[in-house]
Amino acid sequence: MTSPDIAQDDWYPVAIAAMLTAGAEQRVTLMSHTLRVTRDAAGKATVTDDHGTARPVCEAHGHVWSSIGTPPHPIFSLPEGVQDGRRLVDCGPVRVKASPLRVVENFLDIAHFPFVHTDILGAEPHTVVAPYDVEIRDTVDEVWATKVSFYQPQAAKSASDGIVTEYEYRVPAPCATILYKTCPPRPAEMDVIALFVRPLNEELCDAYAWMALFDDDTALEDLIQFQQTIFLQDRSILENQVPRKLPLDPRMESPTRADKTSIAYRRWLKRRGYHYGAETRGV
Amino acid sequence: MSLHLYDYVLSGNCYKVRLFLALLNQHCDVTAVDFFPGEAHLSPTFLEINPAGTLPVLTDGDLTLCDSAAILVYLAQKYDNSGTWHPSTDAATSAWIQFWLAFASKLSDTVGQARLHDMLNLPCDIDATRTAGHRALRELESHLSEQGFRGHRFLIGDTPTIADIACFPYAALAPDGGIEHDDYPAVRRWLVDIRRLPRFIEMPGIHRLHDQADDPTP
Ligand SMILES: N[C@@H](CCC(=O)N[C@@H](CS)C(=O)NCC(=O)O)C(=O)O
Ligand SMILES: [Fe+2]
Numbered sequence: 286m287t288s289p290d291i292a293q294d295d296w297y298p299v300a301i302a303a304m305l306t307a308g309a310e311q312r313v314t315l316m317s318h319t320l321r322v323t324r325d326a327a328g329k330a331t332v333t334d335d336h337g338t339a340r341p342v343c344e345a346h347g348h349v350w351s352s353i354g355t356p357p358h359p360i361f362s363l364p365e366g367v368q369d370g371r372r373l374v375d376c377g378p379v380r381v382k383a384s385p386l387r388v389v390e391n392f393l394d395i396a397h398f399p400f401v402h403t404d405i406l407g408a409e410p411h412t413v414v415a416p417y418d419v420e421i422r423d424t425v426d427e428v429w430a431t432k433v434s435f436y437q438p439q440a441a442k443s444a445s446d447g448i449v450t451e452y453e454y455r456v457p458a459p460c461a462t463i464l465y466k467t468c469p470p471r472p473a474e475m476d477v478i479a480l481f482v483r484p485l486n487e488e489l490c491d492a493y494a495w496m497a498l499f500d501d502d503t504a505l506e507d508l509i510q511f512q513q514t515i516f517l518q519d520r521s522i523l524e525n526q527v528p529r530k531l532p533l534d535p536r537m538e539s540p541t542r543a544d545k546t547s548i549a550y551r552r553w554l555k556r557r558g559y560h561y562g563a564e565t566r567g568v
Numbered sequence: 569m570s571l572h573l574y575d576y577v578l579s580g581n582c583y584k585v586r587l588f589l590a591l592l593n594q595h596c597d598v599t600a601v602d603f604f605p606g607e608a609h610l611s612p613t614f615l616e617i618n619p620a621g622t623l624p625v626l627t628d629g630d631l632t633l634c635d636s637a638a639i640l641v642y643l644a645q646k647y648d649n650s651g652t653w654h655p656s657t658d659a660a661t662s663a664w665i666q667f668w669l670a671f672a673s674k675l676s677d678t679v680g681q682a683r684l685h686d687m688l689n690l691p692c693d694i695d696a697t698r699t700a701g702h703r704a705l706r707e708l709e710s711h712l713s714e715q716g717f718r719g720h721r722f723l724i725g726d727t728p729t730i731a732d733i734a735c736f737p738y739a740a741l742a743p744d745g746g747i748e749h750d751d752y753p754a755v756r757r758w759l760v761d762i763r764r765l766p767r768f769i770e771m772p773g774i775h776r777l778h779d780q781a782d783d784p785t786p
Contacts, residue, residue: 304605377605380689382746403776491689506600506608510577513604517578517772520687521744 292316292561293354295458296341298481298493300349301375305330314485316561318353347373347495348481361427361457365465365477365497374505376494376512378483383523384562385460385482385490386531386554391519392462392480393454393546395435401518404438408447411436419549421556428456428553430546441476442503442511444469451475456550459559460484471499478512487562488529492516530564571596574617574625576603578687580680580737581636582624583771584672588640588733590769594647596626604688637669640730654730664724668731674704675738682745683738694746701747705755708739712754721761728765736762740774 299313300322311322319335332340332351341352345360365371381388391397395414398407417433433452440450453465453475460482465475477497484490494512533555554563571589575582575598589596601623602608609621618625618634625632626639628646633639644654656662678701684690685697711723723731740759742749749756762768763777770776 301605375605378689380687382686400778403778504600506602506606509602509606510600514577514772517687518775521773521775524743 290354291558292459292484294352294356295354295460296343296350296352296356296360297460297483298348298378298491299332299351299483300330301377301493302330302344302347302349303375305349313483313491315351316353316484317486320351320353322349322351346479346481347375348493361461363457363463363477363479363497365475368497371477371497371499372501372505372508374496374498374508374512376496376509376516378491378493379513379516379520380485380489380491381520381523382489382529383526384488384530385484386562387523387526387529388482388490388492388519389456389460389462389480390531390547390550391523392464393430393456393550394544395433395452396544397522398435398437401522402515406437406440406515407435408438414544417545419545421549421553425457426557428454428546428549430454430549440467441469441498441500442507443500454546456553459554459557459561460490468499470502474499476500480516484562490562528564530562532564533560534564534566570628572627573598574601574614574623574627575599576601576609576623578772579603579623580683580741580771581622581676583737583774584636584733585624585626585639585643586771587736587769588643588653588730590767591733591765592643592647592653593767594643637672637734640669640734644730652727652729653733655724661724665729665731668723669734671704671707672731672734672738675701675708675735678704679738679742679745679747682747683741684745686745698745698747701742701745702751705739705742705747705749705752708735709752709755712758716754716757721758723758728762732758732762737771737774744773 297315299320300311305322305324307324307326307328309324313320313322321333324330330342330344330349332342334340341356343350343360346363346366350360399409399412415434417430419430422429431453434449436447437450438447440448450467455463463477463479465477468474468476479495481493482490494516496512533551573585573596601614603623608614609623615621620634624636625634633642641654654665678697681692682694682697682701685692685694720726722728739755
C-alpha cells in the first residue's frame with residue numbers, strides 16, 4: 286500500500302441531485318462512513334459525517350458528490366452534460382456486491398456484449414472486437430479508448446435496426462466512467478452514458494447510471510428501463526466474479542477477460558496508488 | 569379489444585405477464601412505469617389506475633386487472649387456444665393451480681423482497697427474509713423432486729401451466745437477493761426446462777440458454 290488516502294480524497298456520488306428535494310434527508314454509506322445528505326431551503330446541498338462534521342460537497346453531472354477526505358481538485362468536467370438539446374436521464378443507484386473497480390472495468394469491456402446483452406448490445410456471430418486505441422492521457426490523467434466499433438442489434442432505445450456503433454470510453458476518476466456512442470437519431474453527435482460508483486466498502490457499491498442523450502421521442506420511462514435492463518444483466522455477472530476485488534497483479538489477470546482498456550485501467554490505478562477495492566497481493 | 573400492460577422491466581411480477589404473453593405469442597401494448605428510481609407507481613396518475621399502487625396492471629378494453637395471478641388466469645382462459653396452460657379438467661387440478669398461484673406470492677414476498685433489498689436498497693429484515701425465502705424454495709424443491717419420481721417435469725403434470733409461470737421468476741431470481749440455488753437441484757432442473765420452452769423470453773438476471781437453438785428439447 287502506498288497512500289491509503291488517495292481513494293478517500295476523491296469525489297463520490299451520494300445522491301441524485303433532482304431527487305434531493307429541499308428539506309429532504311438521505312443517509313448513505315461511503316467507504317464505511319455514514320453520511321447525512323440534505324438540501325436546505327435555499328437549495329444548497331450539505332453533507333455531514335457521523336460526527337456532525339461538514340464534508341466537502343459539489344453538484345455536477347446530475348448528482349451530489351462528496352468525500353470523506355479532502356479532494357485536492359474539483360470534480361472532473363463533462364461538458365456534454367450541459368449541452369443544449371440533450372435529455373438528462375437519472376437511472377438511479379443499483380447496489381452491487383462487487384468491488385467498485387470491477388463495476389468500472391466491466392463497463393469498459395465490450396467483449397461481453399454478445400453474451401450478456403444478447404440481441405441488444407451484441408449478438409452472435411458478431412463477437413470479435415476490432416482493434417482500437419487505448420491511451421493514458423497524461424495531460425488530464427485519464428484513461429481513454431477511442432476508435433472502438435462494434436455491431437449492435439439495438440444500440441439504443443431509439444434504434445430500430447442493427448448498426449455498427451462507434452464508441453469512445455473515458456475514465457476520468459477511478460470510480461467514474463463515461464462512454465460516448467453513436468447517436469442513432471443524430472449521426473453528427475454522440476450519446477453520453479456515464480456510470481458513477483460509490484463504494485460502501487471495498488466489496489459493495491451503489492452504481493448510478495446517468496445519460497445525456499439526443500432523443501426527444503422516447504418516453505423517459507423507456508429510456509431509464511432500457512439502461513436498467515443492461516445494468517442489471519451486468520449485475521448478476523459482476524456478483525459472481527472471483528475474487529470480488531479487482532486484481533492489480535498482472536499475473537492474476539486472466540488473458541481472456543483482460544482486454545486492452547482494462548489492462549490500461551489497471552495500470553493507471555496501480556500508477557496512481559489507488560488500491561481501494563483492489564486485490565494488491567503481489568503488486 | 570387490445571391488451572395493455574403497465575410494466576416495470578425489473579419486476580418479476582411483471583415478467584410473469586410478459587413471459588406468458590410471449591409463450592402464447594400474444595401481442596400486447598406496454599407502458600413502462602418508473603417504479604425505480606421515480607416511484608411512479610405511487611403517483612396520483614397511477615393510483616387512479618391501481619389504488620393498490622402495485623405493478624403489473626393489465627387492461628383489456630374495459631377490464632382492469634391488478635394482480636399477476638389474476639392476469640395469468642385471465643390470459644390463459646381467454647387467449648390460450650390449446651387449453652393446456654390452465655387445465656380445469658378436474659377439481660384437484662384446479663385446486664393445485666390455485667395452490668401454486670398462492671405459493672408464488674410467498675416467493676415474491678420472501679425471495680423477491682430479499683432481491684429488492686440487495687439490489688435497490690429497499691428496507692427489510694434481510695436475515696429473516698432470506699430464511700423465509702429458503703424455506704419457500706425447500707418447499708418447491710420437495711414438490712419438484714417428487715414430481716421427478718413421477719416422471720413429471722412441471723409443477724402440475726408433464727406440461728407447463730400458469731402455476732409454473734407464476735413461480736418461475738422469483739425462484740430464478742433468488743441469487744439476485746443472496747439466496748443461492750446450490751441446495752435445490754430439482755428446482756435448478758425445472759428452471760432449465762422452463763427456459764427451454766419455445767418462445768421463452770429472458771429478463772435481467774434470468775439468462776436465456778445460449779445453446780437453445782441447437783439443443784432439441786428432450
Ligand atoms: N399481488 C401483486 C403484487 C405485485 C407487486 O407487489 N408488485 C411490485 C413490483 S414487483 C410492486 O408494484 N410493488 C409496489 C409496492 O409494493 O409498493 C401481483 O402479484 O401482481
Ligand atoms: Fe455489460
